[in-house]
Amino acid sequence: MAARKKASQPDEYLTPEAQKGLADRLARIEGHVRSIRQMVVDHRCADEVLIQIAAVKAALNQTAASLIDSEMRACVNTCMGGSTDARLERVTKALSAVLKSS
16 A cells, blocks of 8 residues: 655645556556456355455455545545535545445
8 A cells, every 4th residue: 555645745646656566566456357257157165266256355445445545535625626625526426336336
């Protein structure tokens, strides 16, 4: 996970390091999903497939939590336009969608 920035530094959304870390996590998840698909094609037992699906869901939740923790504030300050209320509404919608899918 990316280190927290000092308060005196301006927020930067998705630094190259953060972008690479996020892309790497998503690539691992993508590979995991492909292997689950292959398990289905190979007629693997449902319990094995479900366990792997749970692992992917957990990995996606961890990725979302990491993005929320390290990048949401910078995103609000740099790439979201509009009034404070409009930005707060966007953040609330995003967090609501994450929580509903968990």
